[in-house]
Amino acid sequence: MLLRIFIEPQQGASYDDQLAVARKTEECGFDAFFRSDHFLAMGDGDGLPGPTDSWITLAGLARETSRIKLGTLVSSATFRNPGVLAISVAQVDQMSGGRVELGLGAGWYEAEHAAYGIDFPDTPGRFDRLTEQLELITGLWTTPAGEQYNFDGKHYRLTDSPALPKPLQDPHPPIIVGGAGKKRTPALAAQYAAEFNAGFKTAEDTKVLFDRVQEACRAIGRDPQTLALSTAHTVVVGKDDAQVKARAAAINRNPEDLQTTAIIGTPTQVVDRLNQYAEAGSTRQYLQILDLTDLDHLDLIASTVLPGIS
Template identity: 60%
Template sequence: MRLRIFLEPQQGATYEDQLAVAKATEALGFDALFRSDHYLHMGDHVTGLPGPTDAWITLAGLARETSRIRLGTLMTAATFRHPGPLAIAVAQVDRMSGGRVEFGFGAGWFEDEHSAYGIPFPLTARERFDRYEEQLDIITGLWATEPGDTFRYEGKHYRLSEGPALPKPQQSPRPPVLIGGTGLRRTPRLAATFADEYNVPFASVEETSAAFDRTRQAVAAAGRERPMAYSAAQVLCVGRDEAQVAERAGRIGREVDELRRNGLAGTPDELVDKIGRFAEIGAECMYLQVLDMADLDHLELVAAKVAPQLD
């Protein structure tokens, strides 16, 4: 089981905060550092100060200040950027990192952050997913275009004419593409068509298992031969004892009992047990959502007491 650290910087974090976590992630032996791609904080218990940081600008910086860990997003919103410039940005960060980027990509959902920063937001889920599917087609198509060839695309929402399809990512044939969510039909189909990894965020083991099964069925129906990786994301709140668990839960504005139901909370042994349940349904990787970035001891505890039991 691979363990990856997952940050929510829109809740209130500087680049320096994220860099400190990235360096700890690398030093402690975790597999990767991922971050959300949001421009507005969520919940009443935080102010979001000092303000959001752009995901791909941040990852570009971290690419030059780390050497081993994988770097990516859960998930970049298709509503935030045009597909051509986004393909260029991800390819460039992949080269800046020496080929360590993974591209988590979603349709976009948080309407408030769009209105807060003047980003157009398609009002229907159907249109958002239509645009999202075209963007997946374009971004993966640009990366797959052979050097010297050009890329054309005629869709309902996007049209590209003789695009040079440059720069190329360092990874060949492309950075891994992650698609997530628990949609019943379209999400499994899109994952089977485009993704290298399918992720289920913040769901129970039972809900995650059902979502994995839907995607496995879509993979089989597509006649796909290349393997699909399966993963889950869960909020992290682990302590050496009950008092430390309660202290960490309080700092992120959550209740311990609720976190035990809806996340990875409790003692190291409790975490090992629950992560094992995700492994039993086919999860190969867990994204540990760290909401208090100042608490690097939290990561050290996972590295010392949880990770060794998962080998």
């Protein structure tokens, strides 16, 4: 199982804060640095200094890192015109030397849309847009250079697009689709994604989601083994119980409350939990780190958890 660092900068983080975590991610030997794509803080906290655009941030990190993969978990289809998003991601892929992955979802947080004047269609409407965006973006990326791409959908229309620029990765950067939807989400993952993510679930519920998306692959004649399966959880690791409690307190969480919704404990306990998800089929675990000032946390995970993951 690959371990990837995943942060939520809308809760309060500057570009420099994110750069420090990304550099530590690379230094510690983790596989990737991912960030959420949100514009409004959730829960406690004022969100200062304010949101940072995910793809502008990743463009900067692309030039200031050299090895780790970079991506979003996930960008919302409501935020950006898909043609512009295809250009942005392709450019960041070039800037990174081919290390970008695009997580794309329907969007769900209505308050951030209201706060920044972004349209928020109903759930079917958001999934309709996501469906068209997945087809449109991959269509732009895979159109041969020198040819034009046209798209005539319900929500988007492209006419005689040169379909440029091209990403560095061939045929295009990996796309991640995730969620717990029973029909449309598995179908979209099976058709367009390189990876399916089941986030913040128990190992048992994760296995149900994995089985569902693998069945969707078989339904369209795709080998399920070609779809990577991943998980995501808030992670709190301490060398002993006292440090676990201190790190939980630093993110305003109660250790007892985190037992069912997060992966928390000493290194041995965390390794055991992560391996449960590996047994369920996960090959990539996104470790959601909420205290971006605690870089020692990443050092501890790298030295005590990373070596024990199967």
